[in-house]
Amino acid sequence: MAxxxxxxxxxxxxxxxxxxxxxxxxxxxxxxxxxxxxRADPGAGGRALRTLTLEHYPGMTERAIAAIVExxxxxxxxxxxxxxxxxxxxxxxxxxxxxxxxxAHRAAALDATGxxxxxxxxxxxxxxxxxxxxxxxxxxxxxxxxxxxxGRWD
Numbered sequence: 001m002a003x004x005x006x007x008x009x010x011x012x013x014x015x016x017x018x019x020x021x022x023x024x025x026x027x028x029x030x031x032x033x034x035x036x037x038x039r040a041d042p043g044a045g046g047r048a049l050r051t052l053t054l055e056h057y058p059g060m061t062e063r064a065i066a067a068i069v070e071x072x073x074x075x076x077x078x079x080x081x082x083x084x085x086x087x088x089x090x091x092x093x094x095x096x097x098x099x100x101x102x103x104a105h106r107a108a109a110l111d112a113t114g115x116x117x118x119x120x121x122x123x124x125x126x127x128x129x130x131x132x133x134x135x136x137x138x139x140x141x142x143x144x145x146x147x148x149x150x151g152r153w154d
């Protein structure tokens with residue numbers, strides 16, 4: 001069973017984890033969890049980050065994430081999976097994404113969690129704008145490090 005949600009409001013990671021564990025039943029031997037948060041990285045020139053704004057194309061983004069989840073379910077024989085991704089303006093330290101994977105064995109749950117976040121980072125259609133305290137902004141470009149991380153699953 002998979003849950004995919006895009007939302008503007010916060011999520012409760014503990015409640016999401018409990019719901020996934022309950023829905024999967026007694027066959028679960030491991031639950032993998034990753035939660036990404038907004039970093040306080042300074043931008044070019046040492047500018048102080050104020051907010052990170054995530055944009056998406058409704059419908060297209062959910063379909064892309066569902067396809068990534070389906071690939072993970074097949075590849076790692078998952079019993080369940082949850083992906084919650086936030087959009088809109090987010091402040092420093094706020095959660096952005098939650099990835100949960102349930103499997104009969106811990107290795108599969110942990111590997112699936114890594115696979116899911118790596119592919120979400122590189123294959124899900126989100127656009128990120130960094131807004132700085134000085135009023136300037138820029139759009140986040142794809143990073144080679146993220147592509148390399150996702151490539152390990154090919």
